[in-house]
Amino acid sequence: MKTEADYYALFEAYRAGELAAPARQELERRLAADPSFAQQLTDFDLLNGTLRGYGERQRTRRKLQAFQAALDAEAAAEETYQTGNPVMPTVHISGVERTLRAFWGNHRATIAVAASVAIMAVFGTLLGIEWWKAAQKPAPTYGYTMLRREVERIKRTQRAMNRAITQIDGTKAEEVNPGKFSGTGFALSPNGYLVTSYHVIQGADSLLVESRTHDHYRAEPVFTDVARDLAILRIVDKDFHGFGRLPYSFKRTTADLGERVYTLGYPREDLVFNDGSLSARSGFEGDTGFYQISIPVNPGNSGGPVLDERGNLIGIVSGKQSDVQSAAFATKSSYLTRLVDSLQTATVAHDITLPRANLLTGTSRPQQIRKLQNYVFVVKVYE
């Protein structure tokens, strides 16, 4: 009986091709017939192959290490050759610094990204705040406030009121489009011309004029003067049949300082009266086209008439200075009359006949207002 070692001798001879032909055939027959014997050969091959590979690998490793050693020796030789030179100054790096350098080497990409994100975040925030602040600033002219009323702001309160009303009587309140802005305007001539401030109708798509008795008329701008903040409108509604005789006249000269003046306007849904004095004969930043008046005015008063004691129209309310106590400005009536004169002689002539007689002179102020109130209108602007 052969031992396994004997078989190994046989296998080695077989793999080396040293077996004689009959012995080889005998072995191959046995391998084919006996699977466990074939397994022994496979194991032998694996063992032998691994051992040889292992040997090969160790030899290769030694070879490569020898190459490396040769290279290192070469480099060392070069270095020793160079030490013929004077001693070079060496940089001494402390342990801490080495750690820091290694940290920087490993993480500089991450640090760079983090830093740029931080910088962008900071500047983004700062710019955003600046931009937001700029957006919050109301008007480009510092301290000067235009007095047209933003209806949208009031609409919310109105809705709340409507809701309250609905709750009380159970009926749904009539939804009226209140327009985007509103101001005040007053009659210029009996045939349907009106005056208001330019900034009231600025950017308007359509205009609606509403009287104290809630009659609505559609109007269109005829002429505007941006510098004097004036706009002349004409009522184009077929239901309109004229204002009748106007009770006030237009003053063509400059009014006197200290004159007691008053205005009527629609800073809210109802007609509001306010009075004061003529404080200066120039307007904001010395603008000679305007008066300064000490009438308390509010958004919505714009375009309202300013009248003196005798019922002469001396100006049109334009704006106020927000950082000065009670300083409102009104366009001088002399510019209005001049404008009307030029319109009459223009190529497309407008038939604007300014009233000459003044029916208000000598009457008490309540009487004046009673007559006047029918000629003061709300100007509603739709964009």
Add this chain to the structure above:
Amino acid sequence: MGKGLPSYTDAEFVAAIRQDDDRALAQLYRLHLPMVLHLVQQNSGTEDEAKDVYQEGVMVFYEKVRDGSLELSCQIKTYLYAVCRRLWLKRLAEKNRFGGSLSDHEPYLETGAEQDLLDAQERDRQFGLMGEALERIGEPCRSLLEGFYLLDKSMQELTTEFGYTNADNAKNQKYKCLVRLKKLFFTHYQEEESF
């Protein structure tokens, strides 16, 4: 370079190494060492680690060439770079210091190198087991087998060295040792396999 050393093209390198030309292997080793040194040192490694990785990489290449199973679809340089890059990534992962990305300075291509590396690592495992088995087999088997397989000595040399009466005796001893080695090796091999 150029100190009278022959210069090879990639194909010539492969052919020369297949014929066991050590000069070519030395030249190849010298040629691509700086690349790997740079790669490893740029990615938080030391010079010694770089050399280590490089030797592993050249080994993979060398064994594939000797094996005749190398399918080189790119330059040797790119192949070595890919292998060493992979090896270094593995080392970094073991050291838990891998920051998530490696700064490459060579074009890194998906080559067959990755698969070759896996094969080589499987062989590594086998060789490790074989080394262990050889450690445990005891004398004189260990010296005999190492002499024959690892140090490439002939049976005649071994016969005189170990004082056998003739080469046949030595051979018989070798076969007995092989049988013992087989048992040691395969018990481990199968243990590991059954994992």
